[in-house]
Amino acid sequence: MNRNKFEVPRTSQPWLVTFADLLMVVLILFVLLYSYSDTDFESVTNSFQNHNRSSEPEGSGGGGAGGEEKTSSDDETVSTKDEKTVPKEYEEQLEEMIKREKHIKEILDYVKNYAGKHNLEDKMTVTPTEKGIEVVLPEIMLFPSGKADLIDEAVRFLDDMAPLLAEVSNIIEIEGHTDNRPISTERFPSNWDLSTARANVVIRYLTEEHNLDPDRFKAVGYGEHQPISSNDTDEGRSKNRRVVLIISNENISK
Structure with missing residues (x-):
């Protein structure tokens, strides 16, 4: 083959x-x-x-x-x-982060204790959100109805709150909210004006009376357009009249 x-x-x-x-x-x-x-x-x-x-x-x-x-x-x-040596820059950043978290916890504890002492647990709330820590302050502890002048109780609250806010470098946003009842005065032609004025008054007090850095603050007025409860009842309208202080996750850039 x-x-x-x-x-x-x-x-x-x-x-x-x-x-x-x-x-x-x-x-x-x-x-x-x-x-x-x-x-x-x-x-x-x-x-x-x-x-x-x-x-x-x-x-x-x-x-x-x-x-x-x-x-x-x-x-x-x-x-x-x-041996692994951690760069000094990272050590300082870690220490700053721990310190900031500690101060934020002090703020939250203060707000919770204040709400408990003044029977405001159902109106004065502290909630973590995507933006940061959200502190809801009811109108009753800050302003007279339809006005933007801080009452004595609000001044005492902000006086105690300011040193705690001074210890953190986070951006702080102040939101003003109202109910849906129309307002038309010489000073406040609409709820937009009233809500914005209230946010500005809180910021001015913290920056002028306690020398907090103005660059850290943002003021926003939403009027009646972001309610958290029904405006059909007195209780619902009371909850909607509020100022929200948001301790943002964002730090101020130097």
Whole structure:
């Protein structure tokens, strides 16, 4: 029988082909892992060697005190290499973050305690939102009806609140809200004007009387257009007449 001169001989062990492919994949995997790794392989190798030395019986590998001194020296070298120094900038940022969180907690505790003492738990609320910490202050503790002049109770509240706000650098947004009853006075032609004026009065008091940075504050007046309760009842309208203080997640940029 004539054989084809160019016939490729078949291996008697076809699994070797698959095995070779597998080895190639593993090799590529290790190359990729090595390229993305930040591991100090020299330190790892030295550490492994020192571990082996420390597990050997005393006197082996050169013996006696000499061997112990060498191992100790190598351990110190590895320890020095493995130490990770956190940049001072990151340490300061971490300390500032912890300090800021502590001050915000103090603000929340103060507001909750104030609400409890003055029976305002159902009207004066503290809520975490996507924008930040939202503190709802009812009209009854800040202004006379239809006016934008701080009452004595509001002054005392803001006097206690201001030092706490001074300890954080977060942007603070003050929102004014009203119910849907129309207002038309010489000073406030509409609820837009009344709600905006109330937000501005709170900010002016904090910045002028307590020297808080004006750049940290934003004033917004929504009038009656963002109610949180029905305007069909006295209780609902009372809840809608409010000032909202938002301690934003955003910090002031210097």
